[in-house]
Amino acid sequence: MKLLSDQVSEREIQIILRELATTTAVEGDVVEFGCYVGTTSVHLAKALQSSQKRLYLYDSFAGLPEKRTEDMSPAGEQFKTGELLASKKELIRNLKQTGVPMPRIKKAWFSELTSDEVPHEISFAFLDGDYYDSVRDPLRLIWPYLSACAVVVVDDYANEALPGAAKAVDEWRRTHELRAFQVEASLAIMKL
Ligand SMILES: C[S@@+](CC[C@H](N)C(=O)[O-])C[C@H]1O[C@@H](n2cnc3c(N)ncnc32)[C@H](O)[C@@H]1O
Numbered sequence: 001m002k003l004l005s006d007q008v009s010e011r012e013i014q015i016i017l018r019e020l021a022t023t024t025a026v027e028g029d030v031v032e033f034g035c036y037v038g039t040t041s042v043h044l045a046k047a048l049q050s051s052q053k054r055l056y057l058y059d060s061f062a063g064l065p066e067k068r069t070e071d072m073s074p075a076g077e078q079f080k081t082g083e084l085l086a087s088k089k090e091l092i093r094n095l096k097q098t099g100v101p102m103p104r105i106k107k108a109w110f111s112e113l114t115s116d117e118v119p120h121e122i123s124f125a126f127l128d129g130d131y132y133d134s135v136r137d138p139l140r141l142i143w144p145y146l147s148a149c150a151v152v153v154v155d156d157y158a159n160e161a162l163p164g165a166a167k168a169v170d171e172w173r174r175t176h177e178l179r180a181f182q183v184e185a186s187l188a189i190m191k192l
Contacts, residue, residue: 001046004039004094007084007128008155012185013043019151019189020047020124028123028147029054033110033138034155037086038094040126045100055103056119058110058138061088065109068164070132076161079130110137120145128155132164139172149179150192157188 003010020030030048035041035057045055063085071079088107095102106117110129122145127138135154146152156165169188173181180191 001042001098004037004042007036007039009185012155012187013040015184015187015189016040016126016153017043017047019153020044023123023149023151024051026123026147026149028121028145028150029056029119030124030126031056031058031118031122031138031142032126032128033058034128034130034134035059035091035105036084036128038091040128041091041103042095042098042100044126045095045103046098049100053123054119057091057103057105058108058113059086059088059091059105060109061086061091061107062109064130065134068132070167071130071162071164073161073163076163079162084130110134110141113137113141115141115144118142118145122146123150125150125152126155127152130156130162130165132168135165135168136172139168143176146192148192152190152192154188154190156186158183158186 030053041057063082066081127135154169156162178190182189
């Protein structure tokens with residue numbers, strides 16, 4: 001399937017799907033924070049189409065929020081407030097075109113989501129909000145609901161243009177125990 005945007009690479013999609021497959025027997029649903037036009041979502045939805053697991057997608061559909069100090073990098077000047085804006089309509093159109101069952105889609109800033117708006121058993125999460133707060137807020141929100149042996153994949157961990165993502169992950173790892181942690185392409189893979 002042709003990628004819908006350049007926000008993830010073919011290799012990253014393969015890694016994400018490989019990690020998703022390791023959680024098939026883990027209880028819980030699948031979440032993506034920062035779904036944009038659905039480049040990754042369509043692959044997640046396809047992989048899950050014959051499973052009982054439901055897919056939940058979250059995005060502001062208003063693009064990136066403001067940067068904070070942690071996100072500043074000379075390499076990342078192109079990332080500005082409001083960049084990477086996709087409409088919910090566009091996402092739905094892309095999902096429909098691939099013929100997958102429609103995921104649950106929630107338009108919100110991650111900081112405004114409450115625990116009632118995420119599944120209470122999660123086996124796999126893909127976090128792709130680019131910025132420090134946009135990674136840390138979903139980690140805080142979903143951590144109590146991650147099943148044993150769940151996997152959380154965070155994009156842009158190894159991306160010097162978006163240093164906030166790695167800062168949020170590294171801070172989190174200092175205070176939260178993981179079974180394993182690895183980095184492949186620009187992805188951080190956190191195994192509970
Ligand atoms: C890099 S794009 C995501 C790419 C997507 N995963 C894909 O595969 O196409 C980042 C997305 O995160 C969203 N986003 C970033 N920070 C957010 C926040 N704090 N709250 C809600 N949405 C946010 C942006 O609107 C944007 O759509």
